[in-house]
Amino acid sequence: MDFQRRLLDVSKALSTEDVKALAFLCTDLLRRTLNPADSANELFVRLQEQDLLSEERPQLLTELLVTLRRSRLVSELNLSNRGAAASGLVTPYRKLLYELSEEITDEGLGEMKFLLRNTLKRRALEDNCTTLDVFLEMERTDHLSDSNLDELKEMLQVICPVLREKIEQFKAQQVCETHHIAQESKEPMCSSLISNQGSLSPCLELNPPGNHHSVTCADDDNDNVVEQFSSLRTGTEPFTRSTIGSDALPASSTEEEILVSTESKRKKTEGLQSYAMNAATRGVCLIINNYNFKKTGILSNREGTKIDEECLVKVFTWLGFKTEVHHDCTSGQIKNLVQDLGRRDHSAMDSVVCCILSHGKEGSVLGVDGIPVEFTDLREPLKGYNCYSLAKKPKMFFIQACQGTDNQRPVWVEADGPADSSVCCDAVKVKPIPADADFLFAMSTVPSCVSFRDKTAGTWFMQSLCKNLVDMVPRGSDLVSILTKVNADVSRMTDSCGVRKQMPQPQFTLTKLVVFPLPKAAPPNLPFV
Secondary structure, three states, X not given: XXXXXXXXXXXXXXXXXXXXXXXXXXXXXXXXXOXXXXXXXXXXXXXXXXXXXXXXXXXXXHHHHHHOOOXXXXXXXXXXXXXXXHHOOOXXXXXXXXXXXXXXXXXXHHHHHHHOOOOOOHXXXXXXXXXXXXXXXXXXXXXXXXXXXXXXXXXXXXXXXXXXXXXXXXXXXXXXXXXOOOOOOOOOOOOOOOOOOOOOOEEEEEOOOOOOOOOOOOOOOOOOEEEEHHHOEEOOEEOOHHHHOOOOOOOOOOHHHHHHHHHHHHHHOOOOOEOOOOOOEEEEEEEEEOOOOHHHOOOOOOOOHHHHHXXXXXXXXXXXXXXEEEEOOOHHHHHHHHHHHHHOOOOOXXXXXXXXXXXXXXXXXXXXXXXXXXXXXXXXXXXXXXXHHHOOOOEXXXXXXXXXXXXXXXXXXXXXXXXXXXXXXXXXXXXXXXXXXXXXXXXXXXXXXXXXXXXXXXXXXXXXXXXXXXXXXXXXXXXXXXXXXXXXXXXXXXXXXXXXXXXXEEEEOOOOEOXXXXXXXXXXXXXXX
């Protein structure tokens, strides 16, 4: 009864045009076109009869509403959006036509009807016929299908050439789906997430401070002093959950308090627009985790990187991204993965994220073969002229790799880069991000400096990033503000003796605010932070 009541509430909230759009999106599922008089309730009944919609399987309804950009309705009616992105019941082809209909103006529709005057019957070209009506009639008369888009593409070339590119992207994606790039190592993709045990594990073994400041990591044969990641200091205080999460909402915060906090932040950023974040899938989150560098004969394995990977999977899945993890990639494989990402159709997504955990050199990250991949090679495939479906959408890179070889002082934690000790550095001079719009590069450290990785608890930067995303997204904070908080937290971190520092550096050409919607799922539990 409760689910039927929610369906009734949805029906009441939808306009006539919304119902026609839902019926259009369900055409392939129901194998028929609904009559114009059919209501949302009748549509829901037919979907239930086909076992496509039920209280146990609400994903289709959520997918439909999100496609119609009615995410608020999903939230207000407490419809779960978990699994909506993965349901994929509405075909990409059907979504493409709907998106095109939303972009075609009344003037463009009139021009389309004029061009089809000798092709379609007059009834399909009457004034009250919408773009979706025209598409359905073109399908009925075999002038349009998922494998026959040429006629529509030719019309769009005349009416609105920009929309023609959406069809090109769709066709390219169809080809890509048959040529997936396989995972880059024999290790399985991360499917099991870390456990949520209460106690913190020891993460460093340090020699007592003295004249000889040698580094002893957790997996060495030394039992001198056991330190915990929670003992890393911010200023003079221990680096604890309460310290790094000082401005996080208390667990008992009500939804009303969150909304008040969000509204307050919006007023502070008045005059700035936000990127659209209303798609069923927030975007692809590509995670490249390089651990094994034995083949180089020089670089050490990146102990502790697994915990970063697991936290990133948890957090970005929670944010609505489709995470893809690849392990131990060579430089060529890294380039191929990013190029493949640029060849995909992102038109049904809001953004794209790429996280790279590796050693590095100047302006680059290293493959497990020790060969650098320049930051420019990471950006190029995702630029607007190479990937049209990502134009005007945020393209976010989070790089855990040193950006220099300078050490300010000896440290008792491991850094991500080549060095003779257990503290490695992969930094070089950072090449500035070009003026291509809508990119963000969040790097774990500033030029010429190392960044630190704990063998048990992960890296300072990635752990702080994950923690602050979980804490601040529910507050309505934008991404740059979150990264500023990460900067503040990491800049105060140090080892137990207070002699090692790190300063992350975000660089961006964003033109709007990146504000992730409040996820319906409970925030993930993260270890160590």
